[in-house]
Amino acid sequence: MTTRTKIKDVLKGNLIDQTVNVKGWVRTFRNNSFIAINDGSSINNIQAVVNFENTNPDTLKRITPGACVGVTGKLVASQGKGQTVEIIVSDIEIYGDAESDVTKPNSYPLQPKAHSLEFLREIAHLRFRTNTFGAIFRVRHTLAYAIHKFFNEKGFVYMHTPIITSSDAEGAGEMFRVSTLDPKNPPLTETGEIDYKQDFFGKSTNLTVSGQLEGELAAMAFSDVYTFGPTFRAENSNTARHLAEFWMIEPEMAFYDLKDNMALAEEMLKYVITYALDKNKEDIEFLSQRLLDEEKNKPQTERSELNLLEKLNFCLGNEFAKITYTEAIDILRESNHNKKKKFQYIIEGWGADLQSEHERYLVEKHFKKPVILTDYPKDIKSFYMRMNDDGKTVAAMDILFPGIGEIIGGSQREERLEKLESRMKDMHIPTEEMSWYLDTRRFGACPHAGFGLGFERLVLFVTGMTNIRDVIAFPRTPNNCEF
RNA sequence: UCCUUCUUAGCUCAGCUGGUUAGAGCACAUGACUGUUAAUCAUGGGGUCCCUGGUUCGAGCCCAGGAGAGGGAGCCA
Numbered sequence: 001m002t003t004r005t006k007i008k009d010v011l012k013g014n015l016i017d018q019t020v021n022v023k024g025w026v027r028t029f030r031n032n033s034f035i036a037i038n039d040g041s042s043i044n045n046i047q048a049v050v051n052f053e054n055t056n057p058d059t060l061k062r063i064t065p066g067a068c069v070g071v072t073g074k075l076v077a078s079q080g081k082g083q084t085v086e087i088i089v090s091d092i093e094i095y096g097d098a099e100s101d102v103t104k105p106n107s108y109p110l111q112p113k114a115h116s117l118e119f120l121r122e123i124a125h126l127r128f129r130t131n132t133f134g135a136i137f138r139v140r141h142t143l144a145y146a147i148h149k150f151f152n153e154k155g156f157v158y159m160h161t162p163i164i165t166s167s168d169a170e171g172a173g174e175m176f177r178v179s180t181l182d183p184k185n186p187p188l189t190e191t192g193e194i195d196y197k198q199d200f201f202g203k204s205t206n207l208t209v210s211g212q213l214e215g216e217l218a219a220m221a222f223s224d225v226y227t228f229g230p231t232f233r234a235e236n237s238n239t240a241r242h243l244a245e246f247w248m249i250e251p252e253m254a255f256y257d258l259k260d261n262m263a264l265a266e267e268m269l270k271y272v273i274t275y276a277l278d279k280n281k282e283d284i285e286f287l288s289q290r291l292l293d294e295e296k297n298k299p300q301t302e303r304s305e306l307n308l309l310e311k312l313n314f315c316l317g318n319e320f321a322k323i324t325y326t327e328a329i330d331i332l333r334e335s336n337h338n339k340k341k342k343f344q345y346i347i348e349g350w351g352a353d354l355q356s357e358h359e360r361y362l363v364e365k366h367f368k369k370p371v372i373l374t375d376y377p378k379d380i381k382s383f384y385m386r387m388n389d390d391g392k393t394v395a396a397m398d399i400l401f402p403g404i405g406e407i408i409g410g411s412q413r414e415e416r417l418e419k420l421e422s423r424m425k426d427m428h429i430p431t432e433e434m435s436w437y438l439d440t441r442r443f444g445a446c447p448h449a450g451f452g453l454g455f456e457r458l459v460l461f462v463t464g465m466t467n468i469r470d471v472i473a474f475p476r477t478p479n480n481c482e483f
Numbered sequence: 484u485c486c487u488u489c490u491u492a493g494c495u496c497a498g499c500u501g502g503u504u505a506g507a508g509c510a511c512a513u514g515a516c517u518g519u520u521a522a523u524c525a526u527g528g529g530g531u532c533c534c535u536g537g538u539u540c541g542a543g544c545c546c547a548g549g550a551g552a553g554g555g556a557g558c559c560a
Contacts, residue, residue, distance in 0.1 A: 031519040052517080082520045102493040102511050103529065111510045112521045115494065118552065173559070210560095235558060236484055248560060344556085356556080409560060454560030467553090478484095479551090 004070075008041035013085050015075050020087060022046055023070040023095070025129055028112045029063045034080075035089075037069065040128070043135050043282050047078065047086040059092065066098030066108035066129070117470055124474055125483055132290055135283035136471055139276055140459045146275035147228060147249055147455075150268050156251065157222040161211030161229065166203050174234040175206035176244075207232035212450060213384075213437050215252035216413060219448055220440045226251035228455075236478050240467040241405060243456060245476040252450035258386075258395040258412040261449035262372050265399055265408050266320050269370075269458070273312055276462050284309065284462070291464045308464035311402070314369065321367040324375040325393065326350065331366060332358055353380045356405055363400045371400045383423045385411040386447075397451070404461050410451020417441040 004021050024039030024046075032052045036045040048071045052060055063069065070093040078086040098108040109123050110130065120127040127133040148158065164178050180200040181187065187195040196204040211227040218225040231248040251264065277284060288308035295303045306314060323331070332338055332347045332354075345355045354373075363371050375393040378385070385394035395412035414420040420441055424431050431438065459471040469475040474483040 028519095028521060030522050031517060033517070034519050034522085036520080047520085049518080078518090080518055080520070100511070104511095107493075107511085109493070111494065113494070113509055114521080119494065121552095231560080233559075237558060238484080239556085239558090240554085242559070246560070406560065452560060457560060 006041040007037065007039045007044070007046045010046055010075060010087075011042060011044055011085065013075075016077065016085060018075055019072065019090075020075045021070065021072045022048070022087065024068070026063055026065055026067045026069055026098075028065060032060060035063055035069070035071070037071065038129070038134070040134060040138075043131055043138075043286050044083075047080075047083050048073065048089050048092075049086055050089045050092060055092070059094065062094045062097050063092075064098050064100035064108070065112055066100070066110060066126075067094060068096040068098075069094055117467065121469055121475075128473075131286060133470075135280070135286050136459070136463050136465065137473070138283050139280045139287075139463050140471060142276045142279045143272050143459060143462060144228070144455070146272040146279075147268070149275070150271045151224075151226045151251065154224065156224040156226050157218070159211070159215060159218045159225045159227050161208065161214040161227045163208055163230065164201075164205050165208045166201065166205050173209050174236075175209055176232050176234045178205045178207060209233055210248070210452065211250050212252065212452065215250050215450060216437070216440055216448065219252040219254045219450070220444065220446070223254045224251070225253075238478060240469070241457065241460075243468055243472060243475055243477060246468075246472070247455035249453040249455060250450060252448065254446050254448045256412070256449040257447060258374060258397060258449060261410055261412060261451060262322065262374070262397050265397075265410065265451050265453075266370075266372070268453075269399070269408075270316050272458070273462055274316060277309075277312060277316075284312070287463050287465075311464075312462065315401075318369050320370040320372050320399065322372045322374065325354075325373055325377065326375065328354065328358075328362060328373055332361065335361065335366070337361055337365070351377050351379070359400050359405055363402050363405075368402075370402070373398045373400065378423075381411070383427045383429055384413050384420070386414045387419055387423070395449075399451075401457070401461050403466070404457050406454075407457045407461065408451050408453050410449065412447065412449040415441060415445045415447050417445065 004023050005015065007022055007024060009015075010020055010022055022037060022039065024037040027036040027038050027045050029035050033049055035048040035050065037048055038045045050060070050063075071087055071089045072091040073087040073089040075085055075087055078084060080086070099106060101107055110126060115130070117132075120130065120133065128137060151158065179196075181194065181196075181198070187198045189195045196202070199205070208231060210231060211229060215225055215227050227248070227250045229247065230245055232245055233242075234244065235242065251268075253260070253264065256264070291304070291308050304311070329347060329350055332343075333349075337343060338347050343355075343357055343361075345352075345357065347358065362373075363369070374395070374397045375388060376396045376398075377392060378387065378394045381394050381396045385396045387394055397408075397410050398406050399408035401407045414423065417438065420438065421431055424434070456468050456471050460466070460468060463471060465471050469477065
């Protein structure tokens with residue numbers, strides 16, 4: 001009995017002349033002889049050669065795209081040109097058929113031809129079996145692993161912050177309500193409001209929009225912590241960069257100021273991208289080529305200057321540009337783009353929030369590399385960000401990536417109790433409910449900082465994909481919760 | 484949520500100024516071939532033209548409403 005070998009390992013070729021067994025799903029069956037089998041361990045298929053003259057014709061008919069097969073045979077150097085090794089099949093087992101006749105109901109929808117990303121999104125449960133999505137989700141895995149590896153090597157503690165929260169004061173966005181009350185007949189208070197005292201938790205609860213506040217509590221004990229978990233926003237955002245359910249990495253570090261925070265973020269991004277380039281070289285090369293092929297149909301002016309691999313390497317080889325909000329406003333105001341009124345929103349003066357066209361100009365036209373923007377006006381940022389000495393700006397930072405926009409948002413936190421409380425009052429955030437959070441400022445407060453990295457946006461950048469729905473297995477967006 | 488474009492065969496698309504029986508490539512089926520590389524060659528089947536209503540002698544095409552998708556914007560990660 002030969003034990004199964006993963007196709008990735010068979011392709012290494014050091015098992016040559018040995019009998020091997022592989023199991024996987026048929027991609028194509030050419031010439032009644034050559035089965036391309038993929039088991040997800042690699043972007044590459046193994047070619048299994050059957051002798052159709054002494055194989056049962058009924059078995060041959062069942063070798064169709066999508067079918068699951070196991071083959072046993074001798075691994076030999078390939079006679080053909082497209083691959084170095086192949087398996088001469090001595091035994092084949094069909095584990096699961098896949099109907100290939102499209103005139104029949106429930107036929108396998110993936111055909112040996114190119115499909116549009118939009119079509120594959122409708123069959124997200126099967127799209128893992130394509131080259132593109134195989135590559136994307138292997139890269140996604142590697143990036144997730146690299147993030148844990150990076151923080152672990154730096155001595156960070158991985159915190160699991162709660163998914164269900166009662167805090168509605170984080171201000172990061174609209175929340176999904178969590179309730180076990182009967183939606184048709186909820187208990188009411190005397191004033192006619194829904195009585196959440198009778199709900200499961202005895203109060204109104206929601207899905208988390210951020211683990212940051214809980215992360216800060218932990219950082220006041222472990223010094224360096226991070227979270228990596230699902231996050232939920234009930235915003236009615238219909239863009240290629242937003243999801244209702246996404247994964248976020250939120251490190252929080254005691255004794256870090258904004259500069260330390262920025263340096264950690266840049267180091268982490270470069271670390272994980274380097275790691276993925278090393279571990280998933282073939283996948284990223286495939287995705288790079290996919291992007292080139294896609295852009296062939298576009299006019300010259302819309303094509304990228306760098307291919308995906310070059311773009312990633314360029315990002316690794318250069319320091320991120322670091323400028324303050326105030327400097328960014330000056331650059332934008334003095335730009336020909338602004339003077340020629342090419343912006344939809346003309347930069348008038350200091351204080352306005354930057355529109356994505358401005359961010360894109362800074363990243364893609366002016367600096368042509370990732371940009372860290374710092375020290376935003378306090379009025380356009382969150383209550384917990386540390387007030388700068390000028391009294392006008394806060395110690396915030398956003399990292400902007402080409403093609404993606406904001407990939408990281410972070411800040412040094414306001415550790416001074418009085419200043420934090422007065423900010424909360426200004427922004428109508430109830431300090432009583434947030435007493436547990438304010439305790440960190442009452443007992444052994446220290447300067448600290450942290451940031452949030454949108455994991456899917458990182459995956460977008462590394463895979464060169466342009467729609468966030470294509471880098472998460474089963475995307476949740478307004479009006480869409482399939483699978 | 485706003486702006487905009489689209490929806491025709493399993494997939495990707497064409498369809499002229501509103502005109503008779505709606506096309507192509509790929510996929511699929513059948514056959515041939517048998518060292519292929521999304522195999523090739525031949526033959527064949529395959530349509531609720533997104534839905535509802537309207538205009539018209541006549542609607543895939545025009546009008547109104549609806550649904551779904553793409554791109555852009557806002558909010559953000």
